[in-house]
Structures are given as C-alpha cells and as structure tokens.
Amino acid sequence: MSLFTSLAWHLKSGDKKLEQLRSRGLTIGEGCEILNGYDFGSEPYLVTLGNNVRLASGVKITTHDGGVWVLRHLYPELSDVDRFGRVTIGDNCHIGMDAMIMPGVTIGGNCIVGARSVVTHDVPDNTVVAGVPARPIGTIDRYREKHEEEFVNTKHLGFEEKRCFCERAYPA
Template sequence: MLLEELWLEDYLNMGMVVGNNPSIQPGVVFDYSHCWLIEIGNNVTIAPEAYLLAHDASSKRLIGFTRIGRVVVEDDVFIGARAIIMPNVTLGKGCIVAAGSVVTKSVTAGDVVAGNPAKVISRVETYINKCQDQLVESRKYDHSYTIRGNISSESKKQMVEELQNNNGFIR
C-alpha cells in the first residue's frame, strides 16, 4: 500500500526508483535534493518517520563540499520507525533495520542491525526462530483487534489486561 501516492509520484518523476509492492508508512522522508540516488527494491517496508538520505551536509562548512552517495534498499527489507539511512549505504536483501537505528555502513543480506551507529545484532533466521518460539507461548489476536478491524472497547480492555507484562502477536 502506498500512502500519499502523489507525493511519492513526485520523487519517482525526479528519478527515485521504487520496486513493486512497497509499504511506505506515514512521515517517511526521502532526500528531496538527491532522490535520484535512492533505489528501493520489491516488497520493502519502511516504517513511520524513517529517513533515507543521499547527502550529508556536515562536511560543507568544513571543506566546501557536501558528501553524497547512493542509497540502495534491496528486496524484502524492513526499515523500522525513525531509522536513518545515510549516504553510500546498501541494505542487503531481507535485512532488518531496527527502529531508531542510524545506518552509516552497508548491511549484509539477512542481517538484523540496531543502534547508533547500527551494528549487527542477529541474523534474520535467528530472529525468526526467536519470534516463532515466543509465538507458541504468547497471546494471539486476529484482525478484529485492530483499528481497521473496528476493535471494540471491550477488546481493547482485554488486550491491555492480557499484555500487562507480556508480548503478544496480531495477524
């Protein structure tokens, strides 16, 4: 699902490349001044308020030049909320960037990175296994427990109680 399609269309018209089936959430910022240096693959999720920057002007006052570089997001990547992707970074196929991370170096396919600066904390396979183990013991909820599923006040209260000190999972 593309939010603000006309806005995204402007970036595409200026040369940014976006593959099929992206999920670009509200508040995502693409580097307007160098958006043609940004390439996003297929089946990529970019969570709210993430930044993809193809330039870094911190050097401008120091040496008279702004550093620029490509940002390449390969297929099946997840970029968490408020993550910042800096210039000259490739996010390898299927990697996960945790919320709030600052990515200053390329990420290998299948890695999970977190922090500032972002560092490898896991492999996606390990993360999947961890989530699957948690899923067995956790509360599970269907679509009716979402805003789009018209969650009831009663169901909201139920979730608050059930998730007091636990994680849950929603379909």
C-alpha cells in the same frame, strides 16, 4: 513544508504518494509501503528501494555529507565541493521508525533495521541491525525463532476485530 502542503500530502492515497516520489527520481520497487514523516533529502534520485520495502514513520535517508560545509569555509579550494553516496535498500526489508540511513549505504535483502537506528555501513542480506551506530544483532532466521511463539494471525482482521483480539490477548 507548509501546513496546507503537509495536510494535502497526508490525505493523498498511497499510490499517489509513490507516483510523486518516483517523479522526483526515487526508484521504488513493487509492493512498497512508505509511511508518513519520511525524508529522502535533496537527492532522492540517488535512492533505490527494492520490492516489498517498508519504511516506517520518520525514516530519513540522506545521500550527501553535510560535514563538507566546514571544509568549504575552511579551505578556499574546496569552496564548491559536495560529497554524495547512493543509498540502496534490497528486496523485502523493514526500516524501523525514525531510523536514519547514511550516504553510500547498501542494505541487503530480507533485512530489518531497528527503530531509531543510524545505519552507517552496509548491511548483509538476512541481517537484523539496531543501535547508534547500527550493528548486527542477529539474523532473520534467529528473529523468527526467537519470536515465533509470540506471532498472531491478525493481518486479515478489520480494526474492531483486531482491537477486540488485542484487548483480550493483552489485558491491562
């Protein structure tokens, strides 16, 4: 991607970005947020995002197995092969920064994928996964229980209000 193309993309509104991704065949539900630096690979039409899915910066979703490159050159009868797998992410999921979702994976509803995780297997509903490869580390209910005392109500605040709150609550 050229510098101009990259800059133009970053300046585009969120709705326009989603519209362009849909035009490439990506299925995107309602209420989704896709932050910058993502990569849907060469087959975005094999990716389905449910409603209220958030992809943090740098999320990569791949729908093909690049390893067949070796087979194509090793076995003449496989010179034209590919291997694909649809990727589906259920409703109300958060995929953390720089996570990678591999071909053929289905992530259930109400899931959290930790930052930099590599998801190689299906993830059941209501599960938190993390690591390389990603493994279940808890449930959504356990995540809430563990962190409930740390939750703060700041989503309604503007930038400066939130900054003042955070600087008071988390002093240097």
